[in-house]
Amino acid sequence: ETLQRVSLGTHGSQESQDSRLHRAASLRCEDLRDDCNEVVGPLLENCGQDPSDVLMKCMKSCGACDYATLVEEAMQCADTNAECASWAASGECQTNPRYMLSHCTTSCGTCESKREGCKRLNSTAPMAIPGGMHAMFERALTAFPEYQPTALSRPSPGTDDAPWVLQFENLLTEDQAMAMIAACPPKGWSASLAGDQLSPVRTSTQCWCDEGGGCMRAEAVHDLTMRMLNVTMLPYENAEYFQVLKYEVGQFYRQHHDQQSAHWTPQGVRLFTFFVYLSDVEDGGGTRFTDLGITVKPKLGRGILWPSVQDGNLRDSDRRTHHEALPVVKGVKYAANLWQHSYDFKTPSRSGLCVFLGKNSNHA
Numbered sequence: 001e002t003l004q005r006v007s008l009g010t011h012g013s014q015e016s017q018d019s020r021l022h023r024a025a026s027l028r029c030e031d032l033r034d035d036c037n038e039v040v041g042p043l044l045e046n047c048g049q050d051p052s053d054v055l056m057k058c059m060k061s062c063g064a065c066d067y068a069t070l071v072e073e074a075m076q077c078a079d080t081n082a083e084c085a086s087w088a089a090s091g092e093c094q095t096n097p098r099y100m101l102s103h104c105t106t107s108c109g110t111c112e113s114k115r116e117g118c119k120r121l122n123s124t125a126p127m128a129i130p131g132g133m134h135a136m137f138e139r140a141l142t143a144f145p146e147y148q149p150t151a152l153s154r155p156s157p158g159t160d161d162a163p164w165v166l167q168f169e170n171l172l173t174e175d176q177a178m179a180m181i182a183a184c185p186p187k188g189w190s191a192s193l194a195g196d197q198l199s200p201v202r203t204s205t206q207c208w209c210d211e212g213g214g215c216m217r218a219e220a221v222h223d224l225t226m227r228m229l230n231v232t233m234l235p236y237e238n239a240e241y242f243q244v245l246k247y248e249v250g251q252f253y254r255q256h257h258d259q260q261s262a263h264w265t266p267q268g269v270r271l272f273t274f275f276v277y278l279s280d281v282e283d284g285g286g287t288r289f290t291d292l293g294i295t296v297k298p299k300l301g302r303g304i305l306w307p308s309v310q311d312g313n314l315r316d317s318d319r320r321t322h323h324e325a326l327p328v329v330k331g332v333k334y335a336a337n338l339w340q341h342s343y344d345f346k347t348p349s350r351s352g353l354c355v356f357l358g359k360n361s362n363h364a
């Protein structure tokens, strides 16, 4: 992938020494500090912990060269629109903070808080130890008989010859599934855009069951979230909000990988996908793991849990868990993703200040 450059906002004699250095560095993608080797930390954890001093200045050591533009955009202090000053003068920093505080940082005086918004909030990654994921899957397989767990794929003892894929049943009742679909505000549904019109990658519709309209606080949604987090043993804040999906006849999601956030983002990588079906489907609509030869049939209350990254090396995607949603042939498929991260996702998401939080920063 070629490096794209972003305008740093100031030019000529006004350009600071710092931004000139950054510009030169990201073109060649070099580290700007002599001590990058040490300051990134043994697991590169300080890249996400301290983005302005470590990630921005050690882009190469942090493995962020492909996303230099995004990182610079997040760390730069500049108005991104010529209207920023007049908007700020008419009070928009207060009335429209979600856009203004991260895009009109000079006029709103929020440079520092914008950078802070990309800082990691909790530093404990429960799974960041070799074998941690393996232990979680082993436990999940035996500790929840009420969900009748089965291993569709698992490594043979002492090896990493196959990824874990667990299937569960009865994660929720029909009433709870209906309550969850109903909790999604009607205006929250939109096309799950991916690909283009000629060769679409994803044609379903989706709804983020988040704080808007109180969806995530609906009892059925909250209880299901807690049940699923009990299995993965991750804190509530580490989970994204449910992404509820609807596929009508002929709709699909082509082969892809779910790990789309770099290790240096505040929330860290997507460790797991915990996927749950909210309806039965008369025909089609299976979830197929293309490299594993496994197809899961949709069934209300059934869930599948799989890792997106390698056990003990959370920076690297587990390339074996590519998957696709096969077209629905008959009926309607409702389902939901609960993606779970290494670190707190909800708090930085709520602040809305970090420009790379929700962007794809890992084309796995």
Ligand SMILES: O=C(O)CCC(=O)C(=O)O
Binding pocket: 245, 253, 258, 285, 286, 287, 288, 323, 324, 325, 326, 335, 337
């Ligand atoms: O609908 C499915 O079966 C899978 C959906 C999926 O992979 C996704 O939304 O990321």
Ligand SMILES: [Fe+2]
Binding pocket: 256, 257, 258, 323
């Ligand atoms: Fe997926």
